[in-house]
Amino acid sequence: MRAVTTSPTPPSRPPDVDVVLPCLNEAEALPWVLARIPPGWRALVVDNGSTDGSAGLARALGATVVHEPRRGFGAACHAGLSAATADIVCFCDCDASLDPSLLIPFVREVRDGAADLVLGRRRPSGRGAWPAHARAGNLALARMLRRRTGLRLRDLGPLRAARREPLLALGLTDRRSGYPLQMVVRAADAGWRITEHDVPYLPRSGASKVTGTWRGTWQAVRDMSRVLAEAPVPEEARR
Numbered sequence: 001m002r003a004v005t006t007s008p009t010p011p012s013r014p015p016d017v018d019v020v021l022p023c024l025n026e027a028e029a030l031p032w033v034l035a036r037i038p039p040g041w042r043a044l045v046v047d048n049g050s051t052d053g054s055a056g057l058a059r060a061l062g063a064t065v066v067h068e069p070r071r072g073f074g075a076a077c078h079a080g081l082s083a084a085t086a087d088i089v090c091f092c093d094c095d096a097s098l099d100p101s102l103l104i105p106f107v108r109e110v111r112d113g114a115a116d117l118v119l120g121r122r123r124p125s126g127r128g129a130w131p132a133h134a135r136a137g138n139l140a141l142a143r144m145l146r147r148r149t150g151l152r153l154r155d156l157g158p159l160r161a162a163r164r165e166p167l168l169a170l171g172l173t174d175r176r177s178g179y180p181l182q183m184v185v186r187a188a189d190a191g192w193r194i195t196e197h198d199v200p201y202l203p204r205s206g207a208s209k210v211t212g213t214w215r216g217t218w219q220a221v222r223d224m225s226r227v228l229a230e231a232p233v234p235e236e237a238r239r
Helices: 030-034 054-060 073-083 100-111 132-149 164-169 179-189 214-228
Strands: 004-006 017-023 041-047 064-067 088-091 117-124 160-163 194-201
Touching: 017 054, 017 073, 017 100, 030 041, 030 054, 041 054, 041 073, 054 064, 064 073, 073 088, 073 164, 073 179, 088 100, 088 164, 100 117, 100 160, 100 194, 117 179, 132 179, 132 214, 160 164, 160 179, 179 194, 179 214
Parallel strands: 017 041, 017 088, 041 064, 117 194
Antiparallel strands: 004 064, 088 160, 117 160
16 A cells, blocks of 8 residues: 545645655644744654554645555655655654754755755653663664764664655665664665754653554664664666
């Protein structure tokens, strides 16, 4: 089955920026998140099988809704990327842990040609914003990434911005938790300029689907470890 996109009204002009928001039962967080989408940008809420009315609420709040029946964080992210039409595409979690308005300087950096991929380095703000086991897993992956690519990143967080066509040309294949890492690895292999900036990380709304438990965290680490074990994509295959 393929992703299906629905919009409350046809856009009067192409969006300046598309923001992909993977969503699985995030009705509680959606009003806060969507209210912080910058003017002129389009929110692409990718519903990944919600049962709490998230899709209908997102549409009522003015977002474009993409329905992705295949479960998986990567499946939702890639469905949003495939549905995007703006030159610059951003990604942000839909659980109110990250403020999408923080993407404004990220987009400016990409648009000005100062970077090809801009990432948000999460800085916990508030008790319980980032559990110890999730931080430990993230640190382990950052170290493995450094060995694999030479990149000295501190985080592999979901807040990010890049141009749409180059992102699609990376040929991302992971459809689970490894998707964000695969994006960084393949971008590094392709010689992209990758930058990282601190962003506040708030306690999320609802229960985490990935890093809420040790088991979920280490499943994500296993997914990402498989990505790191991939051989670099030959340059001719990326053209």
